[in-house]
Amino acid sequence: MKTITLIKGDGIGPEITDAVMKVINAAGVAIDWDIQSAGAGVIETEGSPLPERVIESVKKNKIALKSPVTTPIGKGFRSVNVQLRKELDLYANLRPCYNLPNVKTRYDKVDIVVVRENTEDLYAGIEHQVDENTAESIKRITRPASERIAKFAFDYAINNNRKEVCVVTKANICKLSDGLFLESARRIASLYPQIKFREILVDNCCMQLVQNPNQFDVLLLPNLYGDIVSDLCAGLIGGLGIAQGANIGTNYAVFEPVHGSAPDIAGEDKANPTAMLMSAIEMLKHIGEFEAANNIKLALFETLNANIMTADLGGKAKCSEFTQAIIDRLFVLSTK
Numbered sequence: 001m002k003t004i005t006l007i008k009g010d011g012i013g014p015e016i017t018d019a020v021m022k023v024i025n026a027a028g029v030a031i032d033w034d035i036q037s038a039g040a041g042v043i044e045t046e047g048s049p050l051p052e053r054v055i056e057s058v059k060k061n062k063i064a065l066k067s068p069v070t071t072p073i074g075k076g077f078r079s080v081n082v083q084l085r086k087e088l089d090l091y092a093n094l095r096p097c098y099n100l101p102n103v104k105t106r107y108d109k110v111d112i113v114v115v116r117e118n119t120e121d122l123y124a125g126i127e128h129q130v131d132e133n134t135a136e137s138i139k140r141i142t143r144p145a146s147e148r149i150a151k152f153a154f155d156y157a158i159n160n161n162r163k164e165v166c167v168v169t170k171a172n173i174c175k176l177s178d179g180l181f182l183e184s185a186r187r188i189a190s191l192y193p194q195i196k197f198r199e200i201l202v203d204n205c206c207m208q209l210v211q212n213p214n215q216f217d218v219l220l221l222p223n224l225y226g227d228i229v230s231d232l233c234a235g236l237i238g239g240l241g242i243a244q245g246a247n248i249g250t251n252y253a254v255f256e257p258v259h260g261s262a263p264d265i266a267g268e269d270k271a272n273p274t275a276m277l278m279s280a281i282e283m284l285k286h287i288g289e290f291e292a293a294n295n296i297k298l299a300l301f302e303t304l305n306a307n308i309m310t311a312d313l314g315g316k317a318k319c320s321e322f323t324q325a326i327i328d329r330l331f332v333l334s335t336k
């Protein structure tokens, strides 16, 4: 039996985690979950939102499924997410974004993969107070990290039959930092002549995404733009409730939805578990459980096609009802 670290998080985290565990169980995949709590809830007892045991667990098991963790704005501890990605060197944040069946959106046939650099940029957390009225953050970009993520994007394109990689920067303004990211992407692109290479400025990219998202294939971005643009892309396909993600490094992989802990709906059985479930489907593929991954996806799509949806998608189903509907369809699929 495979052991996988499960980071339960807070806010809607526990609800969507329970939903996903039930679905995976119903799909017949036996996983020994190494459950690790992290975030605000463990600071008092363990002195840190990301105790060493969580990192050690992922290092031991190599793979984790993670639900969202709250990061207080402007004060308190450093983001668990940023810390985890940095400590495990999960340098690639992969966020595939495509229309799901029967989910009404402004656009059809969106199929974009956001590849976000995950370890540096403004997220390096190098900030200081200059004086009472001035604060500075360092935007750190290095050639090795930029070339590594560019290589990841091009390899992903090749392995997934994609045609184009488009690098997104603000190199006209941040000439040195974004300039280096762009220059690195150009160098790597020259090694992949079979993949089209395109360059765009981030402001124009946002406008083009809203106007005509179908023109984009794989987007390659530094950390901050990647964070913002991937939420924009989630909005194109129906919102954060369905946007999946994965953090991939050389040795470890942590699968997690794009969204946060949604404190506004926590504990109300309203959360959409789809984003977490789609992330888990990718995790199952990663460990070779292709049949279960496929069955879960089919059951999820059948549920959506039957118009059973949570409130964020305009439906009436509670998180628990939606989950049960998927499980019911899984049982039918497995007896076919």
Ligand code: NAI
Residues within 6 Å of the ligand: 012, 067, 068, 069, 070, 071, 072, 073, 081, 240, 241, 242, 256, 257, 258, 259, 260, 261, 262, 263, 264, 265, 270, 271, 272, 273, 274, 275, 312
């Ligand atoms: P959020 O993603 O938690 O919520 C934004 C909006 O989307 C809210 O209206 C929420 O109800 C809705 N939403 C999100 N996920 C949903 C789901 N599965 N089903 C239905 N509706 C959903 O973003 P927000 O409010 O900016 O952040 C809340 C907290 O989460 C913050 O502390 C933030 O730092 C943290 N966060 C954690 C992340 C992680 O653990 N990977 C990622 C992003 C934010």
